[in-house]
Amino acid sequence: MFFTYLRRELRRRRKAALVVASGLALGIALVIVVSSVSSGMSQAQDKVLQSLYGLGTDMTVTKAAAPPGEGDNRRRFEFDAKGDTGAEQSSDRVMVQGFQTLASSTVTQVGGQDGVAQAVGGLSLTVLKVNGEFKPGEITPPQGGGRTGQGGTGGAGGGEVRGGGAAFDVNSYTVFGTDVAAPALGPLTSSKITTGRTFKSTETDAAVAVVDSAYAKEKSLAVGKTVTISGTKFSIVGVATADSGDSAANLYIPLKKAQTLADSKDKVTTVYVKAADSQQIDSVKSAIQKNIPDTTVTTSADLAGTVSGSLSTASDLATTVGKWLSIAVLIAAFLVAGLLTSSAVSRRVREFGTLKALGWKSGRVTRQVVGEALVNGLLGGVLGIALGLGGAYLVTAISPTLTAQLGSTGGGGGLAGGGPMGGGPARQTASKALDIALTAPVSVSTIGIAVGLAVAGGLIAGGFGGWRASRLRPADALRRVE
Amino acid sequence: MYQLRGVTKRYSRGKKTVDALAGVDLTIEDGGRLVIQGPTGGGKSTLLQMLGGLDRPTRGSVEFDGVDLAQLPEARLTKVRAESIGFVFQSFNLIPTLTAQENVETALVPLGLKGAARRERAAEALGSVGLGERLGHVPGELSGGQQQRVAIARALVKRPKVLLADEPTGNLDESMRDEIMELLEGLWKEHGLTFIMVTHDSSIARRAPRLATIRKGRVTITENAAA
Numbered sequence A: 001m002f003f004t005y006l007r008r009e010l011r012r013r014r015k016a017a018l019v020v021a022s023g024l025a026l027g028i029a030l031v032i033v034v035s036s037v038s039s040g041m042s043q044a045q046d047k048v049l050q051s052l053y054g055l056g057t058d059m060t061v062t063k064a065a066a067p068p069g070e071g072d073n074r075r076r077f078e079f080d081a082k083g084d085t086g087a088e089q090s091s092d093r094v095m096v097q098g099f100q101t102l103a104s105s106t107v108t109q110v111g112g113q114d115g116v117a118q119a120v121g122g123l124s125l126t127v128l129k130v131n132g133e134f135k136p137g138e139i140t141p142p143q144g145g146g147r148t149g150q151g152g153t154g155g156a157g158g159g160e161v162r163g164g165g166a167a168f169d170v171n172s173y174t175v176f177g178t179d180v181a182a183p184a185l186g187p188l189t190s191s192k193i194t195t196g197r198t199f200k201s202t203e204t205d206a207a208v209a210v211v212d213s214a215y216a217k218e219k220s221l222a223v224g225k226t227v228t229i230s231g232t233k234f235s236i237v238g239v240a241t242a243d244s245g246d247s248a249a250n251l252y253i254p255l256k257k258a259q260t261l262a263d264s265k266d267k268v269t270t271v272y273v274k275a276a277d278s279q280q281i282d283s284v285k286s287a288i289q290k291n292i293p294d295t296t297v298t299t300s301a302d303l304a305g306t307v308s309g310s311l312s313t314a315s316d317l318a319t320t321v322g323k324w325l326s327i328a329v330l331i332a333a334f335l336v337a338g339l340l341t342s343s344a345v346s347r348r349v350r351e352f353g354t355l356k357a358l359g360w361k362s363g364r365v366t367r368q369v370v371g372e373a374l375v376n377g378l379l380g381g382v383l384g385i386a387l388g389l390g391g392a393y394l395v396t397a398i399s400p401t402l403t404a405q406l407g408s409t410g411g412g413g414g415l416a417g418g419g420p421m422g423g424g425p426a427r428q429t430a431s432k433a434l435d436i437a438l439t440a441p442v443s444v445s446t447i448g449i450a451v452g453l454a455v456a457g458g459l460i461a462g463g464f465g466g467w468r469a470s471r472l473r474p475a476d477a478l479r480r481v482e
Numbered sequence B: 001m002y003q004l005r006g007v008t009k010r011y012s013r014g015k016k017t018v019d020a021l022a023g024v025d026l027t028i029e030d031g032g033r034l035v036i037q038g039p040t041g042g043g044k045s046t047l048l049q050m051l052g053g054l055d056r057p058t059r060g061s062v063e064f065d066g067v068d069l070a071q072l073p074e075a076r077l078t079k080v081r082a083e084s085i086g087f088v089f090q091s092f093n094l095i096p097t098l099t100a101q102e103n104v105e106t107a108l109v110p111l112g113l114k115g116a117a118r119r120e121r122a123a124e125a126l127g128s129v130g131l132g133e134r135l136g137h138v139p140g141e142l143s144g145g146q147q148q149r150v151a152i153a154r155a156l157v158k159r160p161k162v163l164l165a166d167e168p169t170g171n172l173d174e175s176m177r178d179e180i181m182e183l184l185e186g187l188w189k190e191h192g193l194t195f196i197m198v199t200h201d202s203s204i205a206r207r208a209p210r211l212a213t214i215r216k217g218r219v220t221i222t223e224n225a226a227a
């Protein structure tokens, strides 16, 4: 009888069932959309971080930030005053990003810490290529005149090249010296080799390079061609495409070659660390900071804190407004479902009273009411999941573009390649903007939560209605209602 | 069968209290037939609720087959209703979403009857009230008279000791009224059960062998030897 009665009620009172169900459906759909969008957000953030870090890197170690202005080897371009009228001059200036390095021994030291699975060093370089032409004898006062190279010497008092009437063409690109013996860690892991190959582990000091696909396209570089960095020719062995569309560097070369180019023998800018246990990152971080003085350890979580731009705004919105909104809607849906079920019982006072008069135990009547509510809840769950999947699919289909600004706020500290920077190009490389398409992946656990909510909603509604039904008396069969 | 002593039922609504029954003493014989009449608000339905174990008196005892329904625990009272008492209500009280057959089956559910046996007995009961062809119809598809027949089948399918009917023809037009009365009387004779009926119909009351009149909660019995 239980199922016959249940089936008949649901079929003949479809509208009432649908009202309860769609309320719950709305709440459940919202939960699915919000949670899938926020997991899409965190995926997007992961992508942003990966583009800096590479896959599998749990934290980076850099030199601790020294107070600005302290003995910092600022450089400037030096053009030989050759005096040749109108002669074109060219100069490559190789600079270590952030001008701060750690000794290579630090890599071994970090690798020896408890909980560190692997530590790999890397050297980030910025190469400024300046082509220029002087016109002789034209010394113009500072305010007049043409543009100088905008990088390099900006801001600092004297000694700038203010060659009035000089025409310069400034080009900068980034080079990353990677440890060819450890291909599993470091920035290059966030790119895929699309043509050619990656480094062989024997090429520790070989003049070979992997070039980022976007840069290759811009400069018409390809596998088999060569590229010259500060006078050294490198043959291109591979082209890498960044997963996130934004690469960590334009060119990748063996670490040792990069150290030679930058005149930084046995120096690295960043140590990439993989922890043995991803749950232990914080304790590994404090161990490194304690045992190896003068270093800054940056975890993905720290870095995530420096992400700004529309991605982080949207992500904040999803985690705060979205979360509370869906909780509020869910509570409202539960309450409405409960009240509707309860009022449905009130309208059926005589029906349930009659069943009690016929000798139905109170529990049997209550079970019937709870059963109906539970089916309504599940119906709401199915509708809600369908609606939620539709919503998540729509977000993925539209895939709105969000921008992530990395490290543009909060002056320098704690960023990979960061450090004290008194202006200049290094700073511009440290903060980068990425465009990320937002997706809304729905996980199995989200569906599980949705089903759980549907059951909970049904039980809450059933609780309201069942309580009401259990209090009816058999004499209510004679009540004059309706 | 029934022995009522000093049955009082007091309803209180806010500050006002109403004694729907005020010290009723009443004896009903096994297999007897009692018609209850009286002005509206007199306490007829309240008396029927006491007899059917739907409610308990405020004071007094309602002895049914030697047990006091007023003192019986709820679970046992429910069992008495399920096994021994059949109800017919003025407004039929059928479950609107269930078919005629399923409605009749609801009376057999508390008796633990299952599946085919239950359906068979329900169909049989509907046949005995002349609705053998209407098993699959829901109440909305049946006339008032037919609905009341379904209700009668539901009351009798359990083979109760007592049939209680509260104005069973009150919601029916004249032609149906006679039809239903004939049916009830026929069934009463056939089954040999105790039949207690509330009615406003004075022609029925006049023909009744034993008539209870309730005014302001007090009962007067009229025996009619001629009927």
Ligand SMILES: Nc1ncnc2c1ncn2[C@@H]1O[C@H](COP(=O)(O)OP(=O)(O)OP(=O)(O)O)[C@@H](O)[C@H]1O
Pocket (backbone or CB within 6 Å): B011, B012, B013, B018, B019, B020, B038, B039, B040, B041, B042, B043, B044, B045, B046, B047
């Ligand atoms: N649940 C209740 N709560 C309060 N008062 C009630 C309740 N049920 C009945 N009464 C009151 O008790 C008195 C008797 O009611 P009852 O229904 O027994 O009358 P009745 O004789 O059946 O009337 P009718 O012919 O209109 O059906 C009335 O005054 C009624 O208002």
Ligand SMILES: [Mg+2]
Pocket (backbone or CB within 6 Å): B044, B045, B046, B166
């Ligand atoms: Mg009445």
